[in-house]
Amino acid sequence: MKINKIINLFMASLVLILVACEPNVDEQHLKNTTDVAGVELVATQSTEGGNEITLNMVTPGITGYWDYGLGKALTNKVTFIYPIPGTSTFTYTGTLGSEFFTKTIDVQVDQLDHSLDQDWYDLVGTDTAAGKTWVFDGGPDPDGRQWWFMSAPGSTDNAWSLWWNAGGDCCPPSDAAGKMHFDLDGAANYTHYADASSSTSESGSFVLDVDNQKLIISGAKLLGADAGNADGVYSIVSLTEDKMVLYLSNSETYGTGWTFVFVPE
Structure with missing residues (x-):
């Protein structure tokens, strides 16, 4: 009997200890601070109709980022020089508190009164609406030159480390005689031509990411994309008025680096 009392006291004490150790949980649920209509986006231009643009999300309590076509800014406010005349749409993506949203704002650019980056x-070209056409710096038949070749993977530093001179030695790409055209006529337009006669073309768009030295092709393939990647993202090794060298650190086709060398038509 005495043992039973001791056991009962022990169990009661254990229950009290467990209850005392029970954490106090203050459940907090995320709540929206406003709705999408309440998010205010403001666009200003340093000159009327000019191409220096500032985008600002001014609603308190909202966080997110801007996608302004040339890149993304992980802030509520960004200023940039825009290269394309006409009406452009910029997108802000953020959170209301408990849910994400996107909202857009249109800006009309009538004059390129601020110089663009030299790239x-x-x-x-200097006539940005007319644009510029590029072709391979060699070919279209094997000619011993280095214009479309396998290189070491991993870094643009390896772009000229020739592993296999595919275009110059034996195996040019299917569009070796083709060309590609870039212009800013109302948008960042890109056109791929499979051959010099321009009988076969494919239209898309492009992004020139100057800060990160990337050229991104969408909706059409880069010249020589037999060795390209599906995402269309190429590193810029060098870009001058007379030559453009692009590089893949890991070609999806070959699993190696790959280098593309172009010159103006």
Whole structure:
């Protein structure tokens, strides 16, 4: 009997200890601070109709980022020089508190009164609406030159480390005699031509990421994309008025690096 009492006291004490150790949980649920209509986006231009644009999300309590076509800014406010005349749409993506949203704002650019980064003029020419056409720096038949070749993977530093001179030695790409055209006529337009006669073309768009030295092709393939990647993202090794060298650190076709060398038509 005495033992039973001791056991009962022990069990009661254990229950009290467990209850005392039970954590106090203050459940907090995320709540929206406003709705999408309440998110205010503001666009200003340093000159009327000019191409220096500032985008600002001014609603308190909202966080997110801007996608302004040339890149993304992980802030609520960004200022940039825009290269394309006409009406452009910019997108803000953020959170209301408990859910994500996207909202857009349109900006009309009537004049390119602020100079672009030199890379833009090198790629599309000084007449940005007319644009510029590029072809391979060699070929279209094997000619011993280095214009489309396998290189070491991993870094643009390896772009000229020739592993196999595919285009120059034996095996040019299917569009070796083709060309590609870049222009800013109302949008960042890209056109791929499979051959010099321009009988076969494919239209898309492009992004020139100057800060990260990337050229991104969408909706059409890069010249020589037999060795390209599906995402269309190429590293810029060099870009001048007279030559453009692009590089893949890991070609999906070959599993190696790959280098593309172009010159103006």
